[in-house]
Amino acid sequence: MTQNLPADYPLRDARSAWRNWLRKAAAPDLDVGIVSSFTVDALAPYLGHALLSAGWSPRIRIAPFNQVFQALSAPQAIFGGNASGILLVLPRLDEFVAEELARFCAGDSLAWTQARDKLLELASALRAARKNWAGTLISGTFPPPATPEFDLLHLDRLGIVFFERAGAFWQEAVAAIDGLHILDVGALTIQFGFQRAVDWRKWYLYRQPFSEQFLFELSNYAARLITATRRASGKCAVIDCDNTIWGGVVGEEGLDGIQLGDEFPGSAYRDFQKLLLYWRQQGVFLAVCSKNNPEDVRQVFRDHRAMVLRESDIAAWAVDWRPKSEQLPEIAKQLNLGIDALVFFDDSSYEITEVQSQHPLVRCVQVPSTPETIVSVAKHAMPFDKLEITSDDRSRVERYAVETNRQELQGSLPVDEFIRTLDLRVDTVHASSDNIARITQLINKTNQFNLTTVRLSQDQVQAMIQSPKFIVRAAVVKDKFGEYGLTCVGILEQRGSDWHISVFLLSCRVLARGVETRFLTDLASEVLARDGNRMTAEFIPTAKNAPAADFLERHGFTKSAPRLWSHHAAELAARPLLKTVES
């Protein structure tokens, strides 16, 4: 996955890629339905292409236009009964409150109240859809109206007042709906330019208001949001140094020769460092991967007055003369991450190709040779997109420093003894609206200690929390070195008289200290509390979950069918803490 320079005709290529895909009639793995107050058919090829580029096999269905209320009253009808689809709702003020807007622009200030009531009705329909349907629900915000009376720049400012009121009201109304995602079409229009967004020819001929270029941008933005609802983002930015975070080659030009500072081009590199530091604050690890003399690089981090990043901001270093494809796995190992969690930034197409050929799962972003575009290219690659940044994310990088202290202690003690000295606490908690975002995040990104590697959307988790047939629990872990936060997730499903472990996972940061045993004990107690007896489980092997391979056997589960393990909840619940932990 490399970010390439735009092709000559990106829109035409997108349309023809989508046509070719449709001809293949491949099985979809993502079902997207679009409900809109205006004709939106031309969006499908671009959205389809954007989702294909993100690695999905999408199916796109478009509900008849301007039947938003009908569609929201029975979302499953759009998907032919499929309950796990993504419903994208795109409303415009033009269709919902055109008359009120016209009166408001003519000086009737009471018209706003009536418009507000209508928007409230639309919000209620969304809330009802959210309640009655388990799929993913996304609502757009409003683009500026394109009605005859409306003028964004009218000197009496009535139009913009109405538009801003409606926007603020809508943001608040939809934000209050739990589990609804917002696609900020209004913000996209600002970014793109309203005049370029509208194509009057298409409006008058086909009731389709937007230009192809705008639909293309809207599609990329929507695909980004859709992907973030379903897939883990990158966890570590691996950065080259020369011509990436500063201009020039430090090994040749020396500490004072490199370009970094207040003046262009140094200011552009400094801004890229600011972006990296911002990502670090969002929980992204930073690692340096550079073919250089280690001392030259360290000296820049230590002594260059314009450096934004400092040595302490970097979680892992690989500075030597080996191929970068060898440096990267080492960084992943050091940070306890899968190789696919790395996002590699380098200015050299050679290095990018070399890494890509050995590690196709690593996301690569080529830093452009025009410094002024580095920040926008890096941002546009969106490698660290997340719907919500949890407090857990924000403290991750700090916790890593704590982990380094812990590893030093571990190095000097036998393992059992080490665990006893930790003062480990595992507090099992119910899943709720407070922690569901983090729970979903763990379900979708945990690769190593994960019994089944089942991935679930937040909406699916929400449905399980509300169902009596499921037990959804999480655990918060801490020890004397610090807090690890919410790091365990378990989901049990009632199957006849058995309770089946459909999800059991631990974040890698709490591995190898007996946490899984305590968490399993707590889950067994929950089963007993519901008069359950037998617990069943399955280990589904993947390329990465070897750490969980012997978990069932270690805890006394026995095979009751070729792939099914079982054990008695009473025995599991009585198991003394840490007894089965092996070194």
Next chain:
Amino acid sequence: MLQLDESELIRIFAEVLEVSPETLSEKSAPDNVHGWDSGKAMEIVITLEEALNLEFTAGELDEMTSIGATQEILKRRGVFILR
């Protein structure tokens, strides 16, 4: 002066309409080509605009009722069609 091979023009129609170029002629129109709906019509126009770097008016789009009619409008806009 802008130039366009007639075969290239037909190829653009054929690609968007997902039919073989041999089945199309100047007389081809929404009435006699399966699947030539308003969405396809718009996509043909957009593809032509991209290829020729010009922009038609809504009135011109309305007149593009067949391949032959489209050629006439292209000529009016100064595009020389090579046969």
